[in-house]
Amino acid sequence: MNRLPATGWRGKLLHVDLGEGTARIEEIPREFLLRYLGGRGLGVRLLRETYALDPFHPSMPLIFAVGPLCGTAAPTAARLAAVSRSPLTGTVYDCSAGGRFAHRLKAAGFDALRIVGRSPRPVALAVTPEGAETLPAGDLWGKTVGETVRALEGRGSVAAIGPAGENRVLFACIMMGEGNAIGRGGLGAVMGGKNLKAVVVNGDRAVAVADPSRFDRARQDVMRLFRASPVIFGELGIAEFGTPALVDLMRQRRMAPTENFRRTVFEGSGNYSGPAIRKAYGSKKDGCFGCPIQCKKSTPDGMHLPEYETVSHFGALNGIDDLHAIVRSNALCNELGMDTISAAATLAAWGEGRGRFPVAEEVDRLVADIGYRRGEGDLLAQGSRRVAEAMGNPDLSMSVKSLELPAYDPRGAYGMALAYCTSNRGGCHLRAYPISHEILRKPVATDRFSFSGKARIIKIAEDANAAVDSLVACKFSFFGATLEEYAELLSATTGEEYGPQSLKEIGERIYLTERFYNCANGFDAGDDRLPARFFREPGSGGEGIEIPPIDEKRFEEELGKYYRIRGLTPQGTFSDPGFLEKLP
Amino acid sequence: MRDQIAKYSGRLLSDRSAVPGRISFAAQDDVLLTDGDPELARLAGEVLFSLSCLGMVAALPSLPFADFLVRRAPAGETRIVPRDTETRTFLHDIPFLRREELGGDAAARIARLLGNRKGVIAEGLGIFANGPVTVEHAYINYSSVFHAVFVKYLLDVLAEGFLLPGEKEAFEGFRRDWLRPVSAEGLPFRSGPLEDPGEILAEIAAVGRYTVERGLVDSFFGNISCRAGGVVYISQTAASLDELPGRIDPVPMDNSSTTGITASSELLAHRRIYEASGARTILHGHPKFAVAMSMLCEEKDCPVKDCWKDCDRVRLLGDAPVVAGEIGAGGLAKRVPPVIASPRKAVVYGHGVFTVGRTDFAEAFRAMVALENWCREEYFRRLAEKFSG
Numbered sequence: 015m016n017r018l019p020a021t022g023w024r025g026k027l028l029h030v031d032l033g034e035g036t037a038r039i040e041e042i043p044r045e046f047l048l049r050y051l052g053g054r055g056l057g058v059r060l061l062r063e064t065y066a067l068d069p070f071h072p073s074m075p076l077i078f079a080v081g082p083l084c085g086t087a088a089p090t091a092a093r094l095a096a097v098s099r100s101p102l103t104g105t106v107y108d109c110s111a112g113g114r115f116a117h118r119l120k121a122a123g124f125d126a127l128r129i130v131g132r133s134p135r136p137v138a139l140a141v142t143p144e145g146a147e148t149l150p151a152g153d154l155w156g157k158t159v160g161e162t163v164r165a166l167e168g169r170g171s172v173a174a175i176g177p178a179g180e181n182r183v184l185f186a187c188i189m190m191g192e193g194n195a196i197g198r199g200g201l202g203a204v205m206g207g208k209n210l211k212a213v214v215v216n217g218d219r220a221v222a223v224a225d226p227s228r229f230d231r232a233r234q235d236v237m238r239l240f241r242a243s244p245v246i247f248g249e250l251g252i253a254e255f256g257t258p259a260l261v262d263l264m265r266q267r268r269m270a271p272t273e274n275f276r277r278t279v280f281e282g283s284g285n286y287s288g289p290a291i292r293k294a295y296g297s298k299k300d301g302c303f304g305c306p307i308q309c310k311k312s313t314p315d316g317m318h319l320p321e322y323e324t325v326s327h328f329g330a331l332n333g334i335d336d337l338h339a340i341v342r343s344n345a346l347c348n349e350l351g352m353d354t355i356s357a358a359a360t361l362a363a364w365g366e367g368r369g370r371f372p373v374a375e376e377v378d379r380l381v382a383d384i385g386y387r388r389g390e391g392d393l394l395a396q397g398s399r400r401v402a403e404a405m406g407n408p409d410l411s412m413s414v415k416s417l418e419l420p421a422y423d424p425r426g427a428y429g430m431a432l433a434y435c436t437s438n439r440g441g442c443h444l445r446a447y448p449i450s451h452e453i454l455r456k457p458v459a460t461d462r463f464s465f466s467g468k469a470r471i472i473k474i475a476e477d478a479n480a481a482v483d484s485l486v487a488c489k490f491s492f493f494g495a496t497l498e499e500y501a502e503l504l505s506a507t508t509g510e511e512y513g514p515q516s517l518k519e520i521g522e523r524i525y526l527t528e529r530f531y532n533c534a535n536g537f538d539a540g541d542d543r544l545p546a547r548f549f550r551e552p553g554s555g556g557e558g559i560e561i562p563p564i565d566e567k568r569f570e571e572e573l574g575k576y577y578r579i580r581g582l583t584p585q586g587t588f589s590d591p592g593f594l595e596k597l598p
Numbered sequence: 599m600r601d602q603i604a605k606y607s608g609r610l611l612s613d614r615s616a617v618p619g620r621i622s623f624a625a626q627d628d629v630l631l632t633d634g635d636p637e638l639a640r641l642a643g644e645v646l647f648s649l650s651c652l653g654m655v656a657a658l659p660s661l662p663f664a665d666f667l668v669r670r671a672p673a674g675e676t677r678i679v680p681r682d683t684e685t686r687t688f689l690h691d692i693p694f695l696r697r698e699e700l701g702g703d704a705a706a707r708i709a710r711l712l713g714n715r716k717g718v719i720a721e722g723l724g725i726f727a728n729g730p731v732t733v734e735h736a737y738i739n740y741s742s743v744f745h746a747v748f749v750k751y752l753l754d755v756l757a758e759g760f761l762l763p764g765e766k767e768a769f770e771g772f773r774r775d776w777l778r779p780v781s782a783e784g785l786p787f788r789s790g791p792l793e794d795p796g797e798i799l800a801e802i803a804a805v806g807r808y809t810v811e812r813g814l815v816d817s818f819f820g821n822i823s824c825r826a827g828g829v830v831y832i833s834q835t836a837a838s839l840d841e842l843p844g845r846i847d848p849v850p851m852d853n854s855s856t857t858g859i860t861a862s863s864e865l866l867a868h869r870r871i872y873e874a875s876g877a878r879t880i881l882h883g884h885p886k887f888a889v890a891m892s893m894l895c896e897e898k899d900c901p902v903k904d905c906w907k908d909c910d911r912v913r914l915l916g917d918a919p920v921v922a923g924e925i926g927a928g929g930l931a932k933r934v935p936p937v938i939a940s941p942r943k944a945v946v947y948g949h950g951v952f953t954v955g956r957t958d959f960a961e962a963f964r965a966m967v968a969l970e971n972w973c974r975e976e977y978f979r980r981l982a983e984k985f986s987g
């Protein structure tokens with residue numbers, strides 16, 4: 015073929031079978047790359063033959079996929095998506111994380127790493143441009159994330175599970191060496207199920223950009239928009255205070271989930287606000303490799319400080335106002351390798367069920383018990399839905415499709431309420447991210463207490479974000495930049511022309527593919543449900559703001575609109591069983 | 599969504615950016631709605647239907663500048679590139695379709711361009727602007743295109759004169775009929791210093807409305823603040839200055855709370871201006887003649903290529919200093935505070951005007967009016983001087 019040398023994409027994936035102990039390099043059809051980009055989209059496409067398998071079936075792949083912008087100077091693009099099927103939700107699942115691991119995987123010459131099979135004994139996988147090598151990891155089994163990373167980092171960048179992943183805690187995460195998490199949905203348990211303790215990647219191959227001067231202009235356009243965004247580089251924004259900058263705002267908007275969503279204002283939240291954390295820990299900027307925003311914060315000696323969701327859920331959701339206890343819980347979750355949102359929310363559901371939320375002193379023990387599946391921890395390790403069912407009160411679980419809701423009360427943002435339900439991976443805020451316009455006024459503000467137009471807005475945002483997750487870029491970039499500038503970066507990188515509209519069409523293809531997998535696995539409108547509490551109980555009104563229960567009829571009406579806009583049946587399913595075959 | 603369409607149709611009339619009767623909107627929920635001028639509405643609906651956007655406005659601008667810019671563009675050119683900050687930051691450029699490209703499937707051609715940009719000029723038809731998130735979003739994009747086109751046309755005419763038949767007459771008509779005197783006449787201001795939070799919020803809302811009503815700012819740009827004690831009360835980001843009640847953030851000067859994360863992107867500039875000048879109020883708008891005039895630079899063989907960002911000279915428009923600097927953390931927060939203290943006004947290259955009041959908003963507002971009037975007169979003086987006879 016007399017094609018120009020590839021730019022942006024590598025066109026190759028590394029396939030590893032841990033059961034057979036083999037690895038091979040495969041060509042990725044160019045069509046997949048052009049039509050699914052990379053990251054989430056590519057990973058989801060690569061699941062087409064196996065999506066119906068049980069998440070713990072040896073043949074269920076665990077895919078790490080980078081995007082066409084990874085390895086370039088595109089802001090926030092040193093990211094990857096991990097894709098598989100979630101043991102927590104049963105849905106197809108992708109999770110995005112930043113860091114050097116993604117950069118190195120691309121630098122090793124691959125767009126994706128696909129791992130199947132179950133190793134007979136614990137192993138780590140070392141990936142280089144030459145291929146993969148399995149390393150015995152018996153002595154690492156049982157070790158914390160930090161210990162594992164330190165043992166392997168001499169070989170490159172590490173992604174590892176902790177004891178939680180080994181023990182198949184259903185919300186176990188995969189931790190990146192620098193402290194970023196492939197956090198939600200339990201992909202750490204999928205990795206543990208393969209007896210795979212860690213992956214370490216190394217490589218140094220540069221990524222070619224098709225039109226460097228066009229790329230540079232687009233990059234400047236993005237950076238200009240970052241600087242113009244109060245949320246990103248404003249003096250109260252996330253670059254300064256990290257995502258805990260949202261603590262004060264959610265308190266003021268009266269939508270900070272408190273005591274398992276029984277209330278929406280927590281009096282003690284000032285103890286863990288952005289400014290309070292900075293004061294207590296002298297925090298410094300930290301963050302993903304190659305990211306200009308650096309929204310993560312750490313102590314001067316390098317300990318990672320918690321994100322908004324984590325402080326709010328280990329705080330308000332459990333009625334705890336002790337910052338140091340919250341920071342400890344976060345650190346412990348990271349060492350054991352589990353998702354802080356699901357861990358804290360499961361504790362809160364359980365706390366409400368037993369009539370007493372855990373106190374700060376208790377949380378450490380409970381978190382450790384979950385990670386090692388000891389005592390009560392064995393039940394708690396299955397997430398709030400299963401815990402609530404076991405306690406005989408399913409309504410206690412504040413989750414959608416078994417994924418615990420993050421720290422934005424849906425009674426305070428109706429687009430968020432809808433988006434929790436339409437998300438293909440369960441109760442996640444990041445799929446459509448309506449907080450951006452309902453609360454943060456970006457790119458324009460919408461009325462947070464209105465459903466008007468929200469079905470369409472959510473649909474468009476889901477498509478746009480599916481494309482973003484496939485580039486892969488960070489959602490936070492879009493508090494400033496838009497798909498226009500990122501499409502320009504993509505066109506300049508790959509030499510193929512993309513625009514916001516074509517990216518959204520790609521996103522729609524990805525979204526519908528995921529939805530199709532889910533429907534084929536038995537999901538339908540009955541699963542697009544918010545916990546009953548939000549339709550029956552008000553939040554904590556006051557200071558001129560009412561937080562009434564959500565109008566269920568109006569909610570249903572908007573959900574119905576959403577299905578129509580998506581071209582789905584009123585049951586939220588596909589009328590054409592051959593839908594998937596018509597996609598590339 | 600019907601109410602949104604009604605509201606923003608009204609705004610296109612009240613800000614006089616579109617011709618009455620030649621305004622249309624389209625919006626899609628689970629069904630497609632269109633409204634307004636039937637021919638434009640049909641096109642807007644068709645265009646919107648093929649885009650992943652919620653709203654669309656298509657309207658004939660009240661001034662023929664967009665069409666003139668299209669016709670003045672060299673053959674083969676497909677876009678105009680205004681140099682104002684709104685274009686530079688948000689629009690990037692404005693693609694256009696010439697009259698002869700609009701036969702046949704005009705909607706498909708417009709949609710293709712709007713799939714990549716926020717606004718498009720279709721010669722003879724008007725400006726088409728998309729709203730990815732809301733109908734309001736489409737209005738904002740329309741308004742930005744109108745603003746950018748206005749400023750670019752002023753500058754192009756001053757640089758090259760009139761090139762087309764009928765252009766001079768149209769421009770004279772614009773000056774005679776469209777332009778209205780800018781003034782602070784008849785506006786009540788609370789006299790300061792303002793201390794009571796309730797009174798401050800009410801006055802900010804009132805003055806914000808004046809700024810829009812008197813044409814000192816376009817769409818949702820511009821911002822306004824008042825300092826009292828240790829708190830800056832400032833308009834929120836993406837808030838229309840004539841709809842500020844409920845959209846003003848109190849931000850403590852010591853950053854002890856982050857609720858102000860939703861405040862204007864110019865919060866940092868406001869704070870630095872307060873620190874540098876001791877002022878009590880700040881007003882920031884994008885008055886068109888001041889924006890245009892700020893870009894007239896007589897410097898010969900200047901080594902600076904990126905004037906918005908890299909120019910560190912302080913020039914003068916009358917007695918107002920002009921500095922460069924991009925939005926937000928990009929630089930104007932550094933360059934404006936040092937020059938604004940004594941003249942109590944400053945212009946940012948290609949962007950807009952900051953004025954301050956020592957006690958209340960009357961002083962800041964009048965200063966902005968005076969500056970825009972000076973720039974307007976100076977513009978026409980230079981135009982006459984250059985092309986007299």
Ligand SMILES: [Zn+2]
Binds near residue numbers: 819882883949
């Ligand atoms: Zn401005």
